[in-house]
Amino acid sequence: MHAALTRVATAQAATDELFRSLRALSGAPWELLRNSPDRLGRLATFLPSNNLLYSYVLFGVIPSLYTDEVRIRPSARVAPAAMAVHEILGPQLRGLGGGRIIMAPTSQRDFLADCARSDAVVFTGQPDNGEAVAAHLPAGALLLTFGSGPNPLVVGPAADPEAACRTVLDARLYNSGQDCLSTDIVFVHRSLVREVVPRLAEALAGIRVGDRRDPGTRVAPLVYPDAVEDAARFLTAHREFVVHGGRVDVARHVVEPTLLHLPWQEAFHPPEFFSPVVCVMEYDDPRKIARWLNSPEETARGMYVSVFGEPAFAEAARIGTSVVCHERITFDAEDGNRPFGGYGPRAGSVRRNGTVTGRPLLLSAEAGSRAGS
Known part of the structure; x- marks a missing residue:
């Protein structure tokens, strides 16, 4: 796994990412007990081009515990490294009771069709591109967009x-x-x-x-x-x-x-x-x-x-x-089992039923019955 991560990360960052991923997995039972997310049929995730394992855990592995199917599109920039992470970790997850995790470097058009059929979508990237994704979703779909900020x-x-x-x-x-x-x-x-x-x-x-x-x-x-x-x-x-x-x-x-x-x-x-x-x-x-x-x-x-x-x-x-x-x-x-980010809508936002709100984001909290009602 470390060798796969160092295709796009320094050895120091890859080591840190391994430990952060283990910590997030260890905290997953507490996270789900605290947030009581509703069961999702399908989640579509745009995997970012960095922190490949950590993002796979946050937006794939942990959500699979309350989702029937997670479909992940890796960034074209780092698709071989992302696929390597999936090929290493994916087989270890079978039989553990979670939903299916499918990762494929599909075209943007095909993946947007998957998004349109999903209960929730996680988008990581430029906010303007997130708006384009939102245009393809039904009104009731949950969209979480993770952007960036200057972090002074x-x-x-x-x-x-x-x-x-x-x-x-x-x-x-x-x-x-x-x-x-x-x-x-x-x-x-x-x-x-x-x-x-x-x-x-x-x-x-x-x-x-x-x-x-x-x-x-x-x-x-x-x-x-x-x-x-x-x-x-x-x-x-x-x-x-x-x-x-x-x-x-x-x-x-x-x-x-x-x-x-x-x-x-x-x-x-x-x-x-x-x-x-x-x-x-x-x-x-x-x-x-x-x-x-x-x-x-x-x-x-x-x-x-x-x-x-x-x-x-x-x-x-x-x-x-x-x-x-x-x-x-x-x-x-930063804690993978708690909401991430600030309140700037271009840094991170949740969209549902036409309403967009900038706030710290955690998928299990947004998928909870109180958040979705």
């Missing part, structure tokens, strides 16, 4: 600079940055900028791009060519703010671990980098961050915001549509 990380004036730098790298470099939970912008209080930025630059200078199968590799060539091209365009446009790195080899799919330091720009809304790009923006007043998180752009895609050493947010559970993670990063907060 705040390094406040009371944070420890050394610990903050380790935290930033953990949040940004997971699987070379190819994860929707990775932070796309780091807000650093002005009082700590002179300590944090040089530390980050020094740490990134020590990271080399290596073979993703090597357990010591933290950053590897990227799996997605468009992520490489997007990073190249962004770094070219923001060259004046590059503190370290900045080189991109499109042919080898390599984005050098890179640090940018931007002054405060309230109109700046980072892209989803999906690459080892650390984007630091300094701030002097936490109210500016609150306004930024409450802007229309960020309330649409609010997932999580990690806060370290910022007293102004010590009691906050949400800022805008982003769920606050106090003194921990998104990867520490």
